[in-house]
Amino acid sequence: MSVLTFLSDFGADSHYMASFRGAMERAQIKMPFIEITSRIEPFDIVEAAYLSSMVFKDFSENSIHILATNVVATSFEGHLAAKYKGHFFLAPDNGVLSLIFGEDFNDYYLISTEHYEQKIQNVYLPFIKKLVSADFQLDQVAKKTDKVNTKMRMVPVKDDKELRGTVLFV
Template sequence: MAVITFLSDFGYTDHYVAAVKAKILSNNPEATIVDISHAIDPFNIAQAEYVLGSVYNDFPEGSVHLAAISTHGSKNGKYHAAKYKGHYFLMADNGLLSLLTDGQPDIVIELQNDTPLMAFPAKDLLAPVAAYLAKGGDIEILGERTYQFRQLLNRQLRLNDHYITGHVIHVDRYGNLITNITRDSIETIAHGRTYTIHFGRETISRIYPTYTQVDDGDCCCAYNSQDQLCIGINQGHAAELLGLGFDSQVDVRFYPGS
């Protein structure tokens, strides 16, 4: 029996999360449902992509990931089941699938749907499909294969021999700024050279193992568990104190010599 993960922008004050889980369990009483988060900002596809993309691969292959983000965000009323890297994904045709897979899922099925304008598609359509796939159901019988799904593009790094330009792609609950600059991109271009990291009015010349390696209130850079460059303030909220947020520019500049 495969695990079902559940990500949504439903919040925690209404009955929506419980209603979806109830539908899954009605179809598959033995289902194991793992909540990833229900605090995604309403309709925030980029935030959903970061959160789900950071964790789905930690689950066993065959896991089913129900992503109820902006489930009415598709005017065409389309919903998809997809397979990518051994995992199943269920979501509206709102661009999230293209971001998670860089536009290259292995299989995309347009879910057969006799009621395109549903009041609660996460419950009425996606939940039963999640229960079915978790029991080992065949994705191919859920509808027709398609190559047409909404395309969105992830922010791309700009790189040359002397600098990297990236952007903040997520601000976490602690105010840490996660960028799309990776450890690999820095080490590949550095070739042992010194470098400085620039954001807002700040310049940092060292990447620490953790934020706690600097004094309380000091700003520093560190890599997270996905090897992404992050900006934080020890015991402080970096986004608020630095005046930075989603899409803020971050530069790494490299210097001759070592």
């Protein structure tokens, strides 16, 4: 059974999560909902990508994973959908998906909206309804795009005397 997961930097005590859940109920989306965390450090797409990459494979294929990190600051860039290893990912076009999939992945779809929208439930929930009704055929509900923001993954560097890297999660 596919589920809807949610990972964000909204904060544990924020009203945004309750607002999203209320909109989900109003939209009559019947998928099981799992909040992975809302405690990503604000704007930290690297942490969001790391946590998502660690857990998404544990869910059933055709699960939909929302990554709502740095949303307001990057909403003007648009929102993307992608299918990767049997899972669907929805996120702002801020480079977070490229940190999960790698730089060579190029199967992104643009989630179209009629106008600029800051509330992610007004972007993602109508899209999820379309995706489910189209039997999870991404190309039936969105247009492919090759213009996406990408970020480079951090790679450890080792020489004879030292190892340099980045701690992402403790």
